[in-house]
Amino acid sequence: MAPKPTTSYRRFFDVNGWLFVSIALGLIGVFMAYPIVKSLWMSLHAGQGTVVEFVGTGNIVRLASDPVFLKALQNTCIFLVIQVPIMLLLALVMASCLNMPNLRFRGLLRTAVFLPCVTSLVAYSVVFKSMFSYDGLVNHALAWLGLIAEPIPWLNDPFWSKVVIIIAITWRWTGYNMIFYLAAMQNIDKSIYEAARIDGISAYRRFVSITIPNLKPVILFTTVTSTIGTLQLFDEPMNITTVGTVFSDNTLTLSMYIYNLSFKFVPNFGYAATVSYVIVLLVAALAAIQFYAARERN
């Protein structure tokens, strides 16, 4: 006779528990976990197509002297550092405006600013591409307003093409983040604001001292998800600033470079996997910093 099973022992062998989770675990194991480990292994190899050899840290050494990689890394970091703070601040201000108790047309305004979130990245990208083309709507409007004498080459210029990408991502995702802030604001106890108002504390101080601290977990959440999203940027630069099949170096991102290395040039999967792990490391490092910063101030 086996010894009498303990509760935790019985729980481990609970058939129902395993049955319910097994399909998902199997699929995620095969299509998520395995590729994660596999690409780490691949990053230690280099070669063309299926002919590969073990190079150890050779790929990492190659990164440091690869100008295209450094350009892609630089572009990605520029997008990250400029776009994420602008977007989150804008979302925060929008949410606190929409949260004002005596605001009229609230539903209408909220729906309007949230609408961009339902568009596909490719669809809005081609719309932006047309608006910002050399003889497009934006240049016409700016000229009509007398703001520019010459049309701006939005999509080809090293500076303006980045601006267009930043405008585009901000347009698409601000409303998305705003919804999280708005929901969190509505959960803050109204009586705290009431008490602060009676004490004669200004609206700005109430925002800084009551709203922001209460939103800290949500701000952390949106910062982490936006960081992950921006580090993976692909659809927008691919569809806004690419002409024909020629990627513009001005807006080349890490994801686009990985795509190039794997599916455009002679495939070097090992090196591409190494670049992809740069993104993984950046995500992990930035997320860790953000979690740490959020905990520190508590």
Add this chain to the structure above:
Amino acid sequence: MTNWAEKFRMASVYLFLGVMAFVSIFPFAWMVISSTNASVDVTKGKFTFGSALLENFEKLNKSFDVAQVFWNSGKIAIIGGFFTLLVSSMAGYGFEVFSSKARERLYNGLLLTLMVPFAALMIPLFILMAQFDLLDTHLAVILPVVASAYIVFYFRQSTKAFPPELREAARLDGLKEWQIFLFVYVPVMRSTYAAAFIIVFMAAWNNFLWPLIVLQSPELKTITLVLSSLGSAYFPDFGVIMLAAMLATLPTLVVFFAMQRQFVQGMLGSVK
């Protein structure tokens, strides 16, 4: 005095929100109007309805079988959505209701995969699909959709609101576990299912990078691939592109307006 300050404050709030709402909606208006104009008029910045809608549609349909492309995207989004819901809700239910130490560890590992960007998966995933001989099939697009740690997480969070008394009562009535899941849990949680379906449907419909990698045959292409190839032409026909963009946006727009509440609720499910 205070009254004036208050009025000024409200006016600036309305102005700010008004500008934001305008900026948000404007590209939609531009897209709809441009889809009725010829390419030359679109680039000229013409902001009135034209008469080239049918002509644009014929041009679009000539380069791509519009009905086929819609069918492909719809098939992937609906089949992907259905199986994701089935698999993920079972897992979410299983992790929450039959919680054990071993499964808790696996669940935490599962959450960790959420942090890994798709870029790090796509090459091994591509090779895996080649080994399974699934390249250039819709199944290759659907399978990674179904393997969604995020939706498992979403269902587990939502299952916390599922009253245990219902399960106990069903057990006393002699229902087996799978019967409880199917006939008690599923109907009770239908709004959770609706919200999750919208999220998966939209993500699958709008997916671009992965279909771009695995799909080659023109007759298998999805709407995002078609849109992208139209847009990347050396001499893009903007009237046709705008029409295609509008067609790509329409289903998600309809779903959004029909189920706005569930959509927002679904988005928020992850931070509750």
